[in-house]
Amino acid sequence: MRIAQAGRALTVLGLALGLAACDMAPPAPAPNAPRPPADRGDGPSARSQALAAHYARLERDLRARGLLRMDGGGPDTPWSDTDLMRNFERIVFYDEYAPGAGFRASSGRAGGLRKWTAPVRFSLEFGTSVSDAQRAEDGDTVAGYAARLARATRHPISMAGRGGANFHVLVMSEDDRAEGLARVRALAPGIDPATFNVFRNMPRSIHCLVVAFSDRGNPNSYDQAIAWIRAEHPPLMRKSCVHEELAQGLGLADDSPRARPSIFNDDDEFALLTAQDEALLGLLYHPDLRPGMTPDEARPILRRLIDERAGGPV
Incomplete structure (x- = not known):
């Protein structure tokens, strides 16, 4: 999730590593299996406890200011087909960070459509x-969200065991x-x-990344x-990280201050994911929009698809 002035998520998309199935780590015991308390040492370290306290204060402050809404938008947040078109182009064809360059900002140039x-x-x-x-709580969150993403995109999205994911x-x-x-390292040898250092050197201001x-x-x-969610987050912030990072990992790479x-x-x-975000995902995964398309190539198709939304889902 992104916290203005206090923190943000990091999305690094479009890395070409040429990974093959044989590069994947071999199957291991199910990650959800309970572990004996002795495996967890004597409790969280002082650093982990300090992070948990920081994020709990941050969540309380944001919610006290009416932020971190969970309603998906309503009468106070109207949006039009024009908004959807503009937001799609900004969020899909641009990057927040330069691929393969760690925390360096992107060039600001449009790229090809990715999904x-x-x-x-x-x-x-x-x-x-x-x-x-x-x-157990996070397992329910991710499984339910995977089903929602599958409905929004009409793309095959499901849960899998560690070896088949x-x-x-x-x-x-x-x-x-x-x-x-x-x-x-095992997943992406x-x-x-620069990209590995993003995982290794996460400052407190980076709450989660993909x-x-x-x-x-x-x-x-x-x-x-690969998405990394900080375990120290309180439940809503952790769920927010899941919603944002998994959707961004599907191809919604950038942010826009005009997207609302x-x-x-x-x-x-x-x-949490909003009604407009679901529409963006539905457009992105329409089969008429192909990976590599430029904004100019995609624009007439987007106009047609958005016009068709008046008669039902894209």
Whole structure:
């Protein structure tokens, strides 16, 4: 999630690593399996506790100011077909950060349309320190959200076991960082140093992130993604990270201050995917919009699809 002035999520999309199925780590025990309390040491470290306290204060402050809404938008947030067209172009064809350059801002130039053409299979993995109660809660969140994304996109999206997944959601505390970094290395052995350092050197202001990878033969078609969610977040902020990072990992890469109601906006008004965000996903995954299309190529198709929305879903 993105917290104006206080924090933000990081999305690094469009990396061409040429990963193949043989690069994937072998199957391991199910990540949701309960672990004995002894495996979790003597409780969270002071650093992890400080982060948890910081994020709890931040969530309380945001909600006290009427932010982190969960209603998806209403009569106070009207949006038109013109808004949808403008927001689609900004969020889909631009990047917040330069691919493969860590925290460096993007060039501001439009790129090609990017999305998944293969089925998306989410897995959820937890660091050793994460409690069984949180594992159960986050498992329900991700499974329910995967079903919602499948409905919004009409693309095959489902949950999978650790060995059969291609979109890996890692829920890690600071105490699990070495464990999580080892998992990133196993999942993406060809990851470049700048991108790996994004995972290794996350400042407190980065609440969660996603990195999507594409094959060298088709750089605009994703085939793997890794999302990192901080376990120290309170429940709503953790759920907000899931909503934003998983949707961004599908191809909604940028933010726009004009997008409302939307989670793709740094104002943090909305915590969870909105009705307009679902429309953006539905447009992105329409088969007439193909990976690699430029804004000029996509624009007439978008106009037609948006016009058709008046008669029902795209």
